Amino acid sequence: xxxxxxxxxxxxxxxxxxxxxxxxxxxxxxxxxxxxxxxxxxxxxxxxxxxxxxxxxxxxxxxxxxxxxxxxxxxxxxxxxxxxxxxxxxxxxxxxxxxxxxxxxxxxxxxxxxxxxxxxxxxxxxxxxxxxxxxxxxxxxxxxxxxxxxxxxxxxxxxxxxxxxxxxxxxxxxxxxxxxxxxxxxxxxxxxxxxxxxxxxxxxxxxxxxxxxxxxxxxxxxxxxxxxxxxxxxxxxxxxxxxxxxxxxxxxxxxxxxxxxxxxxxxxxxxxxxxxxxxxxxxxxxxxxxxxxxxxxxxxxxxxxxxxxxxxxxxxxxxxxxxxxxxxxxxxxxxxxxxxxxxxxxxxxxxxxxxxxxxxxxxxxxxxxxxxxxxxxxxxxxxxxxxxxxxxxxxxxxxxxxxxxxxxxxxxxxxxxxxx
Numbered sequence: 001x002x003x004x005x006x007x008x009x010x011x012x013x014x015x016x017x018x019x020x021x022x023x024x025x026x027x028x029x030x031x032x033x034x035x036x037x038x039x040x041x042x043x044x045x046x047x048x049x050x051x052x053x054x055x056x057x058x059x060x061x062x063x064x065x066x067x068x069x070x071x072x073x074x075x076x077x078x079x080x081x082x083x084x085x086x087x088x089x090x091x092x093x094x095x096x097x098x099x100x101x102x103x104x105x106x107x108x109x110x111x112x113x114x115x116x117x118x119x120x121x122x123x124x125x126x127x128x129x130x131x132x133x134x135x136x137x138x139x140x141x142x143x144x145x146x147x148x149x150x151x152x153x154x155x156x157x158x159x160x161x162x163x164x165x166x167x168x169x170x171x172x173x174x175x176x177x178x179x180x181x182x183x184x185x186x187x188x189x190x191x192x193x194x195x196x197x198x199x200x201x202x203x204x205x206x207x208x209x210x211x212x213x214x215x216x217x218x219x220x221x222x223x224x225x226x227x228x229x230x231x232x233x234x235x236x237x238x239x240x241x242x243x244x245x246x247x248x249x250x251x252x253x254x255x256x257x258x259x260x261x262x263x264x265x266x267x268x269x270x271x272x273x274x275x276x277x278x279x280x281x282x283x284x285x286x287x288x289x290x291x292x293x294x295x296x297x298x299x300x301x302x303x304x305x306x307x308x309x310x311x312x313x314x315x316x317x318x319x320x321x322x323x324x325x326x327x328x329x330x331x332x333x334x335x336x337x338x339x340x341x342x343x344x345x346x347x348x349x350x351x352x353x354x355x356x357x358x359x360x361x362x363x364x365x366x367x368x369x370x371x372x373x374x375x376x377x378x379x380x381x382x383x384x385x386x387x388x389x390x391x392x393x394x395x396x397x398x399x400x401x402x403x404x405x406x407x408x409x410x411x412x413x414x415x416x417x418x419x420x
Contacts (some may be wrong), residue, residue, distance in 0.1 A: 078197035132160030338379030
């Protein structure tokens with residue numbers, strides 16, 4: 001059916017819903033959900049309500065604070081070239097439903113003014129009813145609203161398609177980009193078009209985020225290389241730019257009250273926080289049991305149940321080991337003077353070039369054995385006594401392992417083979 005036939009059908013559906021009559025044709029699920037919210041919230045179906053317009057100063061302040069300002073060129077490039085011919089306008093609203101930017105065909109802009117669809121206006125769903133801006137904000141997904149799908153009757157001559165834009169750093173809803181126009185301009189592909197441009201805007205934000213992390217990394221990496229212990233550099237949203245002494249995580253959840261000084265950070269514990277250009281330096285305070293470690297028992301006696309027990313002035317604690325971590329700790333226990341990443345790669349894989357894998361695995365180990373293991377070269381701390389508990393059968397030492405150094409250790413104990 002054409003647009004006017006569809007509009008007449010929808011007006012009949014809306015009238016039946018308002019009257020509480022039995023429906024022959026049901027509204028689309030997202031529209032039905034919105035109408036239920038409108039009825040529950042007391043929005044008048046035939047009276048156009050408008051809240052206070054933002055002043056020019058308030059609008060400009062919101063524009064400056066909005067990250068959507070950064071992607072306006074993407075939105076314009078993706079939408080504006082087709083708007084004049086399609087008799088549409090583009091609107092960009094913030095997460096409160098306030099219209100901050102509006103561009104498009106001059107004659108449609110004038111019609112939008114009469115509807116109150118202008119910069120500074122509040123198009124929250126609870127104010128103006130079901131619409132492409134407010135309903136997309138509530139639903140959190142792209143929404144197209146055609147003619148009488150608008151809850152308020154004064155909007156029935158319009159069609160609109162809105163898609164949310166989220167901040168890729170934290171998933172926060174930044175606002176909505178919407179394309180609207182007179183009823184006759186409706187096209188089924190409009191929603192897909194607007195949604196695609198919204199995704200391009202999010203991609204642009206993601207690229208900008210990665211660039212900011214790269215700048216922070218350039219500042220932080222040389223600093224972290226000189227620091228003892230565990231530390232990391234994160235951006236204001238907790239995204240990791242560089243680490244030392246622990247396994248890298250994509251993001252660290254930062255507490256709401258976060259700033260310079262001693263701060264307890266989830267997953268990390270107590271940290272000394274210092275500002276960096278574009279982020280924060282977090283130095284992790286070592287646990288007392290770690291710092292005071294005097295003895296480590298590396299138990300490799302039970303196949304598949306390897307563990308490291310650390311003893312100190314405050315008592316002892318144990319940690320189960322993965323097969324790879326059991327191999328690495330065994331190799332370090334056999335090398336009191338320590339090993340470089342290249343030496344460990346040769347002993348573990350027979351290939352001294354595989355240093356990236358070795359460093360990554362040792363970072364994970366040191367996350368739990370900080371104060372026990374040191375680096376440059378990798379080794380157990382000088383004041384820590386290391387004891388290795390081997391299986392009764394020498395051939396069962398880390399039986400899963402194909403590491404050349406572990407195989408040689410088995411052969412030495414069993415007295416078989418030729419040791420170079």
